Amino acid sequence: MQPNLIQHIKKYIELNDEQTQLVLANIKPISIKKKSYLLEEGQICSSLYFVEKGCLRFFFINEKGTEQITQFAIENWWISDYMSFDTQSPSQFYIQAIENTVVYVFDYHNQEKVFSQLPQLERYFRLILLKAYSAAQMRIKYLFDFSKEESYQHFASRFPEFVQRIPQYMLASHLNLTPEYLSEIRKKTD
């Protein structure tokens, strides 16, 4: 069985065996323990991360000192602080494993070499970023538009696997609810 990473890339572009080996020689897996960090505030985000197995959360610490989660990533999702990655400037975010996790790491300093050897990866990442940005445009709409209850219902219907897998207090943080209020909504609607 090929890694999820390769299967995912092959949904968007063709890769022969030699090209597959080239990807795997340059985008390599690492295992990280639950609760360890891929990125912390103030660091420069060095890589794009593909979740092969496990689960990550993406959060910042707000003025009140509270962790505010803005994204999760499970299998087959790419995640990064793209601003910090693109501009190689200090990040305002944390990326932390919430399960034991395996990620494939696409390093900033390696990317131009990889793109020149495999130009079709430019297409793959164009399509991945198109999907990520289109989801973000909708997310911004929902942040303006949804009541707290609608936010939960939308998230639960769109990402049922997350609701099962993620601790309730993290889900509450992502939806900007108190855990108590989320619990009330779930009693009413689940």
Next chain:
Amino acid sequence: MQPNLIQHIKKYIELNDEQTQLVLANIKPISIKKKSYLLEEGQICSSLYFVEKGCLRFFFINEKGTEQITQFAIENWWISDYMSFDTQSPSQFYIQAIENTVVYVFDYHNQEKVFSQLPQLERYFRLILLKAYSAAQMRIKYLFDFSKEESYQHFASRFPEFVQRIPQYMLASHLNLTPEYLSEIRKKTD
């Protein structure tokens, strides 16, 4: 003088004269009058739009029947409903000119032909989408994090040309403020 579109593309990739002509043969300008629409709710978004000259707003109509602006675009910005464009499904948004505007139109049904003739455009759009998505990740953070006053101050310092150019009630809508409250903040801080 080359169009802004060509100058913008050349910031990211090389284009010789023949390639420039190929871009201009496939991504063509149209002029639209102030208040006319490039996209309305329920339509399938057919194109990516590059603002050569002028100004657009991107908005939806919320449950209360109020227009809620989530983005603006001026010279050198690409704008589209990327979800509707990518999935060719009905849009939840409107794109409207707020000045007489010239946009270059990259049509959905033309894109594969153009990318096959000019593969380096995949790189250009990968980089454009990387920047758009990285800005959206930050925007989502700010929507969680900023007070109303901070939202205005951040917008005004990051996009001073918009504050001059856009009617105050539209700026208020984008910041999710009442026009009266925005006016108060501006008296205090400008």
